[in-house]
Amino acid sequence: MKAGRIKQWAAGLTALALPVLAFAQAALPEPSRPHRWQLNMNRGVTQLSNNAYDAHMLALWICVGIGVLVFGAMGYAMFKFRKSRGAVADVDFTHSTKLEALWTVIPIVLLVAMAFPATSKLINMYDVRRSEMTIKVTGYQWMWKYDYMGQGVSMTSRLKRESDALRQSGKVPTIEANPNYLLEVDNELVVPVNTKIRFVVTADDVIHAWWVPSLGWKQDAIPGLVNEAWAKVDRPGIYRGQCAELCGKDHGFMPIVVRAVPKAEFQQWLAAHQSTPAVAPASAAPAAPVSPAAPAADAQPTAAAVPNSDAPTAPVAG
């Protein structure tokens, strides 16, 4: 075999190994944060995100299998039946009923094999029964409002002032100095781990979408409509996301930060915020929207709760 041909084969084999490399990345220690040259999606920190990952990997490996078989057969045929070896084309072969049946049945079997687990995972995704708590998420231009239903805690969450200042300063942010550029908020959404949390998602002006990739789903926030989703976070950590529906000029500047903490710590946090008149964020930005603890379980956002909005009206019943 000539050296050039060996090189071609080596390149082909490397291309085939790429999905294996992608798979190997799944074992990295920080699953929630993307990193340079990442090839595969993150596993996330909920059962739903793991389901999505598994469905994705199943489809990927089936594709890899098909790719190896098809390109292998093509390569073999081109090599074995090459002109220099005196191969002559078979001009009489027009069709084969057996082959046609085979290449119809095999894809059907594969599709059904993928559809069964995917459907059960999809049904599970919308099953919000037996939730232990409910958080109402309301999208505004351009921030989020969170109501811990029945707990008497409400707050708004918007882009951290430092991030906003850097954005408007004209300076070029670096990954070293600003690893979470435009992904920081004044009030983080604090949630307990290992707790089934039902999220009801709506909006008060235009359509937004609440998306934290590590939770494994994205839900549209639509005025006049209440969408549902749920999450049970496996481990403590900070999980970042963004609005995922083009909602206006500051669409890119309404990040989401979820801080998952142990249950006991969450109870402390909740108690602290129920008793004090205002949510005390980590950064006490004076103009940060800080709402008083809502007195009633189904507190509606008021002008006081959402200070800078253009008089948001009460969202739909949630």
Ligand SMILES: [Cu+2]
């Ligand atoms: Cu938005």
